[in-house]
Amino acid sequence: MSRPTRAVIDLQALRHNYQLAQSLAPESKTIPMVKANAYGHGAVKVSQSLEDIAPAFGVACIEEALELRDAGIKQPILLLEGAFEASELKVAATKGFWVMVENHQQKEAIINADLPAPLTVWLGVDTGMHRLGFQPEDVAEVYRSLNSSRNIRQPIVFTSHFACADDLDSEATSTQIDTFKACAPVTALQSLANSAAILAWPKARREWQRPGYMLYGNSPFAVAQENADLLKPVMSFESAVISLRTIAAGESVGYTANWTAQRDSTIATITVGYGDGYPRNAPNSTPVLINGIRCPLVGRVSMDMITVDVTELTEVAIGDKAVLWGPDLPVNEVASYCDTIGYELLTRMPGRVMRVYL
Known part of the structure; x- marks a missing residue:
């Protein structure tokens, strides 16, 4: 696969x-x-x-x-x-x-x-x-x-x-x-x-x-606009959970250990990173959809992977779908966490990300 x-x-x-x-x-x-x-x-x-x-x-x-x-x-x-x-x-x-x-x-x-x-x-x-x-x-x-x-x-x-x-x-x-x-x-x-x-x-x-x-x-606007509200997002940037682990309160995740668990936590590793166009400067708490539910990014974005806190999910398994942005998570919102604009996130996506056309 x-x-x-x-x-x-x-x-x-x-x-x-x-x-x-x-x-x-x-x-x-x-x-x-x-x-x-x-x-x-x-x-x-x-x-x-x-x-x-x-x-x-x-x-x-x-x-x-x-x-x-x-x-x-x-x-x-x-x-x-x-x-x-x-x-x-x-x-x-x-x-x-x-x-x-x-x-x-x-x-x-x-x-x-x-x-x-x-x-x-x-x-x-x-x-x-x-x-x-x-x-x-x-x-x-x-x-x-x-x-x-x-x-x-x-x-x-x-x-x-x-x-x-x-x-x-x-x-x-x-x-x-x-x-x-x-x-x-x-x-x-x-x-x-x-x-x-x-x-x-x-x-x-x-x-x-x-x-x-x-x-x-x-939408090119920072606020709601009647015509822009009729637009339909074309891209859904997707990946999947490839690993799960439970860490104890006080343990850290990822490069530079910039996030430390305040409680026992379940961490999902997603196979996407800045090598795929996901912004390296995405901070802790940037939302990621796991099985359609918003979960916070934790730890540094690496070249090929990110880590997400899925402690609040009642069910999560290896292979579960992750959405980085799409119809239910606007690219503009993700960009706002990263102090940039959606235009940049879309246009810098590299060729190694497979495009699937519906």
């Missing part, structure tokens, strides 16, 4: 979340973000599951796009960070990749390239996040330059990205929307809404929307 650590991926939940995004902006086109191995869920399988309803896909770089093409995905694929080298532009033109243009070097590379076919480009605007994109005062001239190039396929899509859309009380998102409106042509195709904006900022919905985190069934 193989090691029981696995990520179970519910593809019906994935499609539900995509359709929720589409229903919130029915006049828009919804492009799933499948970068970073589809947030740890498996980019090829996720894209194949959505290819009959998604008009395009979004990735970070050309390597991720080529993986999808090699797997038979035929839709356009948007390179969210654009081309890193001029040589990538010919590949993009040949393979039907869309290219983000966010700085003058990328713009000039496209205009001066010898391409076999024109490119569809997305023109990035820095509306306040100050990470990527042209400054608003430069957008008109950049647009004119691109618009007159034989290497550009019309229409050009104007886009930007929000810094604080997950904060429902912040004024930053409204400010960014206003900045974008002031420099993007009214008649141009536009894309603003990420997951948080799709769910909670109707004024950000445009011709194209870009769901990422919500696609995988997790």
Whole structure:
């Protein structure tokens, strides 16, 4: 029998979340973000599951796009960070990749390239996040330059990205929307809404929307939100009990002996660790579901194992199911114990964790 650590991926939940995004902006086109191995869920399988309803896909770089093409995905694929080298532009033109243009070097590379076919480009605007994109005062001239190039396929899509859309009380998102409106042509195709904006900022919905985190069934908000509450978690990170022991009060568990039993305790060892993407900095008391019941993590997370206090369980045995996060234990909650975010826990899950698709 193989090691029981696995990520179970519910593809019906994935499609539900995509359709929720589409229903919130029915006049828009919804492009799933499948970068970073589809947030740890498996980019090829996720894209194949959505290819009959998604008009395009979004990735970070050309390597991720080529993986999808090699797997038979035929839709356009948007390179969210654009081309890193001029040589990538010919590949993009040949393979039907869309290219983000966010700085003058990328713009000039496209205009001066010898391409076999024109490119569809997305023109990035820095509306306040100050990470990527042209400054608003430069957008008109950049647009004119691109618009007159034989290497550009019309229409050009104007886009930007929000810094604080997950904060429902912040004024930053409204400010960014206003900045974008002031420099993007009214008649141009536009894309603003990420997951948080799709769910909670109707004024950000445009011709194209870009769901990422919500696609995988997790809320980008720290508080309840009516649309986010309809999401269905896609991943259940599971393992099993591989050993049980009783220790006396005063004995410690794991590396550095950072947890000491205050009573005689039953300790379950679970075959999962930081080598599987479970956070090493998870503190004592982080919840783990054993047979559906919350039990506290005790002792340091090691590379391949964790230990859990199951003293309160009336029944527990080797082979019993353990859930690290999933529909009944949100990844956001686990992340909050670890002073991080669910995005990180999902995307850093390594390849050795088997993905099982339902």
